[in-house]
Amino acid sequence: MFDHALAPSASLAVDRDIVLSLRDVGKSYGGTQILRQVSFDVGKGEFAVVLGPSGSGKSTLFRCITRLTELSAGTVHYEGLCVNTLDRRGLAQLRSRIGFVFQQFNLIKRLSALDNVLTGRLASAPLWRVTCRSFSKADRQLALGCLDAVGMLDFAYRRVDGLSGGQQQRVAIARALAQQSHAIIADEPIASLDPESALLVMQVLGRVARDYGITVLCSLHHVDHALKMADRIIGMQAGRIVVDKPARDVSPEDLRSIYASAKPN
Numbered sequence: 001m002f003d004h005a006l007a008p009s010a011s012l013a014v015d016r017d018i019v020l021s022l023r024d025v026g027k028s029y030g031g032t033q034i035l036r037q038v039s040f041d042v043g044k045g046e047f048a049v050v051l052g053p054s055g056s057g058k059s060t061l062f063r064c065i066t067r068l069t070e071l072s073a074g075t076v077h078y079e080g081l082c083v084n085t086l087d088r089r090g091l092a093q094l095r096s097r098i099g100f101v102f103q104q105f106n107l108i109k110r111l112s113a114l115d116n117v118l119t120g121r122l123a124s125a126p127l128w129r130v131t132c133r134s135f136s137k138a139d140r141q142l143a144l145g146c147l148d149a150v151g152m153l154d155f156a157y158r159r160v161d162g163l164s165g166g167q168q169q170r171v172a173i174a175r176a177l178a179q180q181s182h183a184i185i186a187d188e189p190i191a192s193l194d195p196e197s198a199l200l201v202m203q204v205l206g207r208v209a210r211d212y213g214i215t216v217l218c219s220l221h222h223v224d225h226a227l228k229m230a231d232r233i234i235g236m237q238a239g240r241i242v243v244d245k246p247a248r249d250v251s252p253e254d255l256r257s258i259y260a261s262a263k264p265n
């Protein structure tokens with residue numbers, strides 16, 4: 001269902017399994033350095049969690065990946081495409097090819113779960129279909145399949161403002177799947193959820209990576225969930241990567257280095 005061809009984008013000879021590649025990414029506001037020489041690759045179907053104390057730069061990093069915030073230094077490649085050099089149109093295309101999941105869900109409250117998921121098809125639907133909210137049968141089937149993939153098929157025709165937080169977040173993940181992107185960036189997707197819903201959402205993200213080969217890059221404050229569910233932990237401290245290893249290898253010492261009090265610039 002999620003296997004599809006994206007527009008060719010070969011501006012870099014890449015390992016086909018690397019979806020996202022960052023090299024020496026830096027970001028400063030005024031004289032303050034927020035990100036410092038951040039470098040990592042994330043592979044196809046990898047579930048990578050970025051951990052770090054509040055203010056360590058996780059959200060800034062995610063915004064730099066799609067240039068919602070401009071980088072001060074370094075390069076970002078997404079599926080071989082150099083993000084740094086994209087013009088406005090190229091950036092819009094890039095953003096339509098990455099699914100975003102936010103803490104606040106960002107759903108349209110008065111619409112059903114299905115209609116919200118169909119908004120994930122907006123970038124690929126002809127304008128008249130978007131204006132009339134008349135999606136093709138194929139799009140509707142795809143959207144229902146995405147709801148099924150996150151365990152929300154039974155709620156397809158329910159307005160989302162009547163759903164629980166965890167259910168809304170699963171609809172938001174289904175919307176990201178409906179974009180048929182190869183990567184999902186999730187910025188604190190479980191921050192506002194109760195423990196049970198949080199676990200369910202983490203399981204869904206893990207399944208999306210494992211079963212559909214979609215790369216998931218996710219920021220979290222829940223260390224336990226990260227260690228239990230993620231393939232890999234990228235630990236940030238004051239804008240730097242201080243840990244980058246398989247989740248099963250992360251030690252108490254690694255966690256101390258991530259959560260040590262911030263050093264002065």
Ligand SMILES: Nc1ncnc2c1ncn2[C@@H]1O[C@H](COP(=O)(O)OP(=O)(O)OP(=O)(O)O)[C@@H](O)[C@H]1O
Pocket residue numbers: 029034052053054055056057058059060061
């Ligand atoms: N537009 C901006 N102008 C100036 N400073 C900013 C701006 N955006 C973020 N910052 C600063 O960058 C630092 C990193 O913020 P960021 O939101 O990326 O951290 P975070 O790790 O995501 O934190 P949290 O876990 O609390 O969401 C903070 O000190 C923040 O105040």
